[in-house]
Amino acid sequence: MNVLLILSVILFILMILIGGKTGALSFISLFFNFGVLMMTIFFMLDPNVNPIIITMIACAVISCINLFFIDEVNRKTATAFLSTLITIAILLLLIDMVTKITMIQGFGEEQSEELAPYSLYIGVDFVKIGASVIIISTIGAITEVAISITSSMGETLHHHPTISRKDLFLSGMRIGKDILGTDTNTLFFAFFGGYLALLIWFKDLDYTLGEIINSKIFSSEIITIFCAGIGVALIIPITSWINAYFPVRARKN
Template sequence: MGSKKNKLKRVVLWIVVVAISSAIIFFGNRFSADGLNIFVNGTGDNVRGNVVKIIGKETTENVGGSLGNYKTETIRFTAVISDGKDKGKQVMATQSLNNMYAGADTIREVKEGDRILLMEVNIPGTEKNEWKFMDYYRMDKIFMLAGAFALLLVLLGGIKGINTIVSLGFTFGFVFFVFVPWIMNGYNVYLGVIGTCLFTIVMTLLLINGATKKSFVTMAGCASGTIVAAGVTYIMNYFLHLSGFIDEHSVYLTMVNPNKPVDLVAIVFAAIIIGALGAIMDVAMDISSSLYELSEHVPDISFKKLVSSGMRIGSDIMGTMANTLVLAYIGSSLCSVMLLITYSASIDVLLNRELVIVEILQALTGSVAILLTAPLTVLISGMVYIKKKGR
């Protein structure tokens, strides 16, 4: 009877969390995206299409000029538009390739059956338009991989796997439909980060583990680690004299909303905190779950022994998670760092570039947050799990 009652409570809680999370994202988007124009392209219409037939190729040689000698190859083909107002219409289009840059030969020519993105542009000096190849349509392959990932989650994780998929969907929805428009509309980035972290932590843990002591201990551990990361980032932003102009994209961001310009330093803060949040949640959950199981299987364990065991578990987790963060940041900015190495006059110039400093700051801040999340979660676990037994 008690088991059925607990299951019913879990189901009710799941429905409530899903309903509230959906409402937060829906109304949050209505507020944060109010008056914001995104995905507006003034140069033409972008549509998907399927390549039907390759008509032919033309090669032209460009001799002299500031860019040197290079060849441009124009591939003419027909394609059927697969979305938009012209869906089903067959059009003539072109793809232009050149060998101006080393490695340009890796760009593949279109072939029959390819799914692509097309753009309709005006022919200079005329009132006519033409269709040009923009890029390959790749999201169908990504959806297939995401589907395989979701299937594995369900097969290996069962109900928790399904809950993980739902929580990932809500996290994605909040970040891209609430937090990003919030920033682009010029609202306070720091408040947006706090809201994103709170939403992600509470929603994820309630969906996956329910309203249990383990969940609340994990929430407290996550909150403590996130506060540490925020504090370190805020202090270091001041001492490092960061401007937020880490690359050319930062410059473009300042032009998105001239009336309410984006706070670039706050963007750096947000990137570091959100980047570290996942690792912080992992560490807090691993330790909280391990100590919960230990306290359940060894009912007479003392606070001191539980904390001692937790610290040993935490020390094993810290190293791998810190490595995970550092490697993730290195991998995400590898091309940019290689370019900076090539064009930097000295090691001092390289290491003091804002892009490199921010990457190092991300890795170190995340690692410090992980290091302190572990003992803080251990102490919280000891107080909650042992207090439960009246000792």
């Protein structure tokens, strides 16, 4: 507990020193997001509630916190919020199909020993829970890319107010291409960092490459990374188009 408190204080101080008011709001938003996720879990325990619907509502609330609470309500955050919702809605169709085909829901056999004393008949649809997990895992990266592109395009429009819609859109796409590579690699290395002990365990158990790839734990995380990467790739043209269309249209009017 003392270590957690010390690290929290260090993070809070650094965020204030570097980010000022925005940094302080970002730190507070961590607790708000944690509260939203806990409420989401509680609602998912109700068998009469669709976990995917609850997850979509939670993603919308989390996006509001990360965008409007930190950066206030303005054209930049509104565009990023709209882009995030559109991307999540499109991505949901893919995620729902993938989870049904791959059957990655539930727990892997490597976790059976720890779960043996407990009953798994908890009355929830694990297929939908699996889809919800992937959606929640992607929301952070998608929101980050949306606000980054929107902010950069806003600066471009500010310094070049007469720029055409096409050139502004292409500017957003170029910014997105630079973000795409770093974000997908961040997701990839976050997986290996978090599951390095599991991979070492696979090696000690003499798992073949095929057994590792077909392991439910491994494949579910890789699928999450791919879905998050697809979401990051999708939001780049969506955000660029929305952020190029409406400001230029408002300028013409």
